[in-house]
Amino acid sequence: MNVPMGRRERLLVFGGLLLAGLMSSLDATVLGTALPTIVGDLGGLDRLAWVSTAYVLATSVAVPLSGRLGDLFGRRPVLLAGLAAFLAGSAACGAAPTMTLLIAFRVVQGAGAGCLLSSMFALTGELFEPRERARYQGYSAIVFAVSSVAGPLVGGLLTDHASWRWAFYLNLPLGLAALATTLLFLRLPKPKGRPRVDYPGIVLLGGAVTCFTLLTSWAGGRYAWASAETLGLAAATAVLLALWLLAERRAAEPVIPPRLFRDRSFAIACAVAAVGGATGFGLATYLPMFFQVVGGAGATESGLLLLPMMAALLASSSLAGRRIARTGRYHRLPAASMAVSAAGVALLATMDTGTGLVAAGAFMAVLGFGAGLSQQVVLLVAQNSAPPRDLGAASSGVFAARMVGTAAGMAVFGSIVSGRFAAEVGKRVPAGRVPSFDDAVRPEVLRTLPAPVRDGVAEAFAHAFSVLFAASLPLLAVGLAAALLLRHVPLAERGPGRPGGQPDRPGAAAREGADG
Numbered sequence: 001m002n003v004p005m006g007r008r009e010r011l012l013v014f015g016g017l018l019l020a021g022l023m024s025s026l027d028a029t030v031l032g033t034a035l036p037t038i039v040g041d042l043g044g045l046d047r048l049a050w051v052s053t054a055y056v057l058a059t060s061v062a063v064p065l066s067g068r069l070g071d072l073f074g075r076r077p078v079l080l081a082g083l084a085a086f087l088a089g090s091a092a093c094g095a096a097p098t099m100t101l102l103i104a105f106r107v108v109q110g111a112g113a114g115c116l117l118s119s120m121f122a123l124t125g126e127l128f129e130p131r132e133r134a135r136y137q138g139y140s141a142i143v144f145a146v147s148s149v150a151g152p153l154v155g156g157l158l159t160d161h162a163s164w165r166w167a168f169y170l171n172l173p174l175g176l177a178a179l180a181t182t183l184l185f186l187r188l189p190k191p192k193g194r195p196r197v198d199y200p201g202i203v204l205l206g207g208a209v210t211c212f213t214l215l216t217s218w219a220g221g222r223y224a225w226a227s228a229e230t231l232g233l234a235a236a237t238a239v240l241l242a243l244w245l246l247a248e249r250r251a252a253e254p255v256i257p258p259r260l261f262r263d264r265s266f267a268i269a270c271a272v273a274a275v276g277g278a279t280g281f282g283l284a285t286y287l288p289m290f291f292q293v294v295g296g297a298g299a300t301e302s303g304l305l306l307l308p309m310m311a312a313l314l315a316s317s318s319l320a321g322r323r324i325a326r327t328g329r330y331h332r333l334p335a336a337s338m339a340v341s342a343a344g345v346a347l348l349a350t351m352d353t354g355t356g357l358v359a360a361g362a363f364m365a366v367l368g369f370g371a372g373l374s375q376q377v378v379l380l381v382a383q384n385s386a387p388p389r390d391l392g393a394a395s396s397g398v399f400a401a402r403m404v405g406t407a408a409g410m411a412v413f414g415s416i417v418s419g420r421f422a423a424e425v426g427k428r429v430p431a432g433r434v435p436s437f438d439d440a441v442r443p444e445v446l447r448t449l450p451a452p453v454r455d456g457v458a459e460a461f462a463h464a465f466s467v468l469f470a471a472s473l474p475l476l477a478v479g480l481a482a483a484l485l486l487r488h489v490p491l492a493e494r495g496p497g498r499p500g501g502q503p504d505r506p507g508a509a510a511r512e513g514a515d516g
Helices: 007-026 035-042 049-073 075-095 099-127 130-161 171-185 199-218 228-250 264-293 299-304 307-327 333-348 357-374 377-385 388-428 451-483
Strands: none
Touching: 007 075, 007 099, 007 130, 007 171, 035 049, 035 099, 049 075, 049 099, 049 199, 049 388, 075 099, 075 171, 099 130, 099 377, 099 388, 130 307, 130 377, 199 228, 199 388, 264 299, 264 307, 264 333, 264 357, 264 377, 264 388, 264 451, 307 333, 307 357, 307 377, 333 357, 333 377, 333 451, 357 377, 377 388, 388 451
């Protein structure tokens, strides 16, 4: 018999979840500044990109699959399995003697991270009632925003003053603390009935996500957009996705139930999450490049220049959570997010070589504030629209939509920047002295160029980024149009802290109070 969890136990478990989220998100970026040193120690320069790609790939596959497994077998075993895999992978990565083994262990670590992330989102939905949940999801947003900035800084400090291996060993005390809180305090009712695992759906969805992740990682970089490799990955993604959709219609317990998408709120939440991922995190990936090439900033300095954007994201996410906790109203926040983000992107499109750091910081803050307004609200919308048996699938589905949007945005935006730079640099740099795109984004190469060439490169990049920001405005317009269709569905009272323990689905009676 399960004893209902008290508030103290729920807060302790949530603290462990924050540690798990911090570890998993930090390890996606912490090695960025350590990669040259890793190559010096282990060799394998030709496989260097796989150190990061393997982790992201495994995480992308594990998030939707582990979310559904949590629905079928319970959150606790999935969270424990994720912690065990992440800790084992971290210890093995820290001790890896070769590049090949490091990449293999990063796959194990990434699979564990996917379980941690899906458990974090779903458990927050089960531990707290919706009004209270919005506030705690805001704390989760703080963890992800901090890790995105702190990752490269922590990796650089550990590499310079200890060893890159400590970027992995640092996870061990944090993970053990999260493991202890889970074992001691997490008590949830076990799902009833005998679960039926959708093995075809798992294989097909895993294959589609793998092909899509490789497509977005390689297209426009390692392989040209029109190359056989890129077209083959695109075709494989489309075919596997179509087969998965067909399989899900016949599955007894599908990985992501098609019935979720018949709910307008869930479909809109996924659309807004994808647009927000592309225009928020996707654009943020390239902003340091702008400051390095156009403004002449160093690698660490360019990362610190993102702080206004992250601070604004944290502030707006916190404000959104407090507003929902106070009023129970949320349905206008995604539309406000898209509108404010569009204003921020339009301001960023005006930047050129003469834009000062204060103005650039203010423009980024507007974009960050807009991104934060929907950061966790879309997750709340999805969880509020899903029945309890689909809570993990709904949570993971929205997060997967955000990851897909981010990955697609990074690929397309990178292609826009490199393409526009190639078209503009020849007009601004004397013939015979035009650097390649790869050389132009390397500060150590830029410093060796004559001043007129550096100035021409900076102007070409500034123009390319203006085109990039302008190109993202139609995407935000689509997100705004979708968000305006969102109706207000009253937040149902659910969570293990309530007398009933397991939550009930928001029913038709709740929907009768919806307004447009």
